[in-house]
Amino acid sequence: MSDHRGGYVRPMPYPQLGLQGILGKSRAVSYLNDYLGPLGPTVILHEWPYVDRHYLDEFANYYATSFAAPSPHCDRFHFFSGITEEALNGRFDRIYAESDAETRRKSEAELSANHYLGFVIKRPLPGATLGRSVLKTYPIEGRRNYAVLRPYRVNLAGLRLEVEGLAYQQQDGGAAVCASTALWSALQQVAHMAGHRTPTPYAITKAAGSPFPASHGLDYVQMASAIKTLGYIADQFVPGRNWPLFRAKLVSSLRSHLPVILFLLRTEDGGEPANAHAVTLTGYSECEQIVNVTASSRHAPLRMRAGSLKTIYVHDDNLGSHAHYELDDGADPKNSLMLVRGRSDKPQPAWLGEWLRDWRVECALVPKPSKLRMPVESLIGATAEISYALANACPGMDLDYHARFDSGVQYKSSLFDMGLDPAEFRTFQERLSLPRQIGVVSAYANEGTIHVYDALIDVTEIRAEPSLLAVVAPGIEARSQAQKLLEQICATAKCSRITAARTNA
Amino acid sequence: MQEQKRPKPAALVSLSDEEYEGVELLDPKAIEDAFAKGRDARRAVEAETPQPVISARVRFQ
16 A cells, blocks of 8 residues: 655756756757746746546546556646745745634735746656646737646645646657647637536546557547537637638637638648647737738738738747747748748757647648537628628728637626717626627727727537627717617617717717 | 837727617628638638548658
């Protein structure tokens, strides 16, 4: 029988030379050093033993039957910034001595918000030590948009910390390869949105129904099938020859807090793919230009900032979490849309070099909660529809558009911050009944500086007509020309509307 | 040089009561036409969407 009294939580200063001494040498650990550096880690807490549900499932179903089975237990390392080892010890002492539960919770929340950077689980797997890891992201600084994040509650020796992130882990090449690991990261978010427990990598591989060992990888259809078997639905789209539209669909998915799995290929001399890889997008850097996005060859293009997407943040199980990658049109427009591992404005770090740098973007797969039935292409279609339907309310204006899915409840909460007309606000909120999932088409004027309106669409019915549920117009003032015309249009469409207050009363 | 802030488009700004009353309503047919054009655009976008063609032989690992 194992002895359960020998566990420990030990603080140590963050090693100046990096984490290789703790986690071993690998490309993923080098990336982790570079990622954590700017977050300013000062102290590590080493927790042992740690039982990780995700690793334990792999252990029980795969590693336990190996001739030289590894341990079922892991180590967990917690990172803190802006605090010394001594000060952190003092904080812990005070929390343990505190008898009032509310004061204790407040101290834990303060520690989480101001000092906790997240954790890395070390698996007893040589060559693939990085298990489930959740790390804080970099500051937004007006451009970074980590859209696919969720809160993680961290139980540490009776204390409760919290970090916002998205779980990442290195592929082990045995029980899970990139296909199931990319799905695993993506489903961390989708399961949370749906209120489900997150599936383990083993459960995902099993759900794919492949007759081959996990190390053979999964094909595209098996990955999509795993999403369905686990109780979700899949959406898909391809770059084809219309890269601005593909970019707009990526941003629409990410703005909806939906993770996107990108399928990447490298082909040698035009033959069969030499490498095939899957990664999970967690966010993007704000797009710089508004460009024309041709969504239909028979209609006017949509002006969309999302069409110029360049920088994306990626969970790559061969490298690390939230890695900065770039979409690149390449020199020859007849070629494919490319994904470049790394950044164009800086040389690659020496430990990475030019390793498998350029990939062809083949396809995007988006796991979604099952009620979100409308595909992203229909959301773009709805944007085109709204751009025509509401054009008469905004005469002579060159509007640009963003489109996303949202939850009805969350959207109604966000109305409080939009500066809408207080004379109508309460009645509007009380009367407006929204489904669990909605589509939001946002229109902006003056190059994105004025949020003119949001058109709310029913996305639970794919062919719902009319699909317009309401128009929320924070950029249209009451008693303006646009308000009068919008009112007439909404009356025809039998939908609710609200604008901003009158400014010249 | 600091960028000049563009004024808010006039159509979005509150008018005096007199000006507001003077705003001409849309021809109902123009509204119906815009809705119809919108529906047509939406169907066209959906119809023109290419589907993925990844060979089942490609294994992502």
